[in-house]
Amino acid sequence: MTTTEPVLRTEAIDVVLGGLRILHGVSFQVQPGEVVALLGANGSGKSTLVRASLGIIPVAAGRVRLFGEPLGRATPWPRIGYVPQRKPAHTGVPATALEVVRAGLLSPGHWRRASPERAMAALERMGMADRARQPVQEMSGGQHQRVLIARALVREPDLLLLDEPTTGIDLGTIDAFVDAIDAMRRTGTAVVAVLHETEAFQAMLDRAVVLRHGRVVHDGPPPPARTEHAGPFHEHTHGHPAPEETTGALEFDLIGDDE
C-alpha cells in the first residue's frame, strides 16, 4: 500500500440498472500518476464502473471516493476529466468545436470561466485548431472524437477517465491522442481507460483491471504486447519502472475460474 491518497477509490460498489445487477462489490483504486486499463468483454461492466465512479449513474451499495472525497459538492470536479463513449453527432442545433470544448471548462463554482484561449489551446493539442469554428455535426468520427478528448484535456485534469477512446478511430487520431495522454501522464495525471485493445497504450500502462460479469477478476500487470500486433507506438519511452510481476500473472482466464 502506498501512503498517498488514491485519486479514485471504489469500495465494494454495486450498481443496479433496470433491475439488473451490473456491478457486484467492485473495489479498485487508482494512485496519482497511474495509468490503468479497464478490460473485459462487452457487457462486463467497464463503462458502468467508469460512469458510477463519476456519479453519472447511482451506486446501489458501497462508496466512491474521488481524491478522498465522496461524490457530490465536496468532489474536486475541476481536477477530473472525462471522455464519454462517442455517440453519433446528432442533427440538432449546430455546435462548433470551440463551443463544445468551452463546455469542458465548466464546473461548480466555475460557471462562467469558459476562456476561449484555453479551449483553443486544447483543440490545438489535438490538431483541431483550424476546425474550431466548424460544427461537430459536420465532422468525421475521428475528428469528433478529438474534440471530445480536447473537452476533457482543457480542464488539465489530475484524473482522466476515458471510455473506449480509440474505438472506431483512425491511426493518426490514436497517435495524437496517445501523445497527449503520455504528456499528461508525465506531469502526474492518473488515467483510467476502458479499452478493447491495449496496443496503443502498451508502453504507458501500469496496471490492468479485468471485469467479468460485473466482478473484478484480475487487478495487476497489463497483458503483454502481442508481437503480431506490435504497433507503431512502442517507441514511447518508459517514464517509470517496469511492473514487478512480468511472468505468470497474466493468464486472465485461469484467474477468473478460481472463484
Add this chain to the structure above:
Amino acid sequence: MIDLLSSPLMQRALLAALLVGATAPIVGTYLVQRRLALLGDGIGHIALTGVAAGWLAGSLAGLSTPESLALPGAVVVSVLGAVGIEWVRARGRITGDVAMAILFYGGIAGGVLLIKIAGGTSANLMNYLFGSIATVSGADLLWTAALSGLVLLVGLGLRPLLFAVSHDEEFARASGLPVQLLTSTLAALAALTVTVSMRVVGLLLVSALMIVPVATAQVVTRSFSRTMALASLIGAVVSVVGLGVTYWYDLPPGATIVVLAIALYAVTTTVQQRRRRPDPTADPHPDLRDDVRLAGEA
C-alpha cells in the same frame, strides 16, 4: 403605417408580439438541442388546465372577473407540470414520448373539466387556445414584459451551463454540474414562455413560435450562439410582421404568425439547398490523411 402605430391597442399588441417573438426561440434553441421540440406543446396543453384552474379559483374566491386569475393559474400549473415531467423523465420511470402524450391528453381534459366546474364553457377557453392578442390590456403587457424579461435573463445569463447540459447531459453530470436543477430550470423557462406567449399565438400554436424560428436559423448557421441569435431575430420579425398583416386583413394573428414562420422556413431551406447543391464528386473530407498506402503510390 401611421394608423397602425397610433392605435394604443395596436401598440400594446405589437410590443407584446415583439417580446414574445424574441424570447420564445431562445428557450426553443435549448429544447431543440435536447430533442424535446414537442415539450412546449405538452406544456401548452397543461397550461389549459392552469387557465381553467385559475378561473375556478377566481370564481370560488367570488371575484367579479374570475378570468383575471387565468394567467397566474396557467403560470403556476404549467411550471409545476413542466418541472414534474422533467423530474419523472430524469428518473427513467417513463419515456419522454409517453410522458408527453399523457401531458397532452391530461392537460386538455383537465382544462375542459375544470372550466365547466367553474361555471364557464369550453368556448371560454378558445381565446387561450388560439390567442387573443387584440385584447391585450396594459396589465397584460406588463405581465408579458416581466415574464419575458425573466426568461431572457435566465436563458441568456445561464447560457454556458444550459448549453452544456443540453448538448451532453452525461458529460455535464461528470463535470459536477447540477444537472437536475438545470434541466428543471429549462423546463420552468419553457413553461413561462408558453404562458407568456399564449395571448399572442394561443396555446395550440405556442410551440411553433419556440421551434420553427430555430429550425429556420439552423439551416444557415454553424454555431449554437448564432443559431440562438438568428432564431430570436426571426421570431421577433415574423411576430411583428404577422401581427401587422392582420391590421389590414381580417386574419387570426396567431395563425398568421405561425404560417409566416413556416413559409420563411420553407423558403430558407429551398434557397439553401439550391445554393449548396450537393456535388457527388467532391470529397467530403479533403484534408483527412490517408492511413493506407496502396502499392505503387509514392
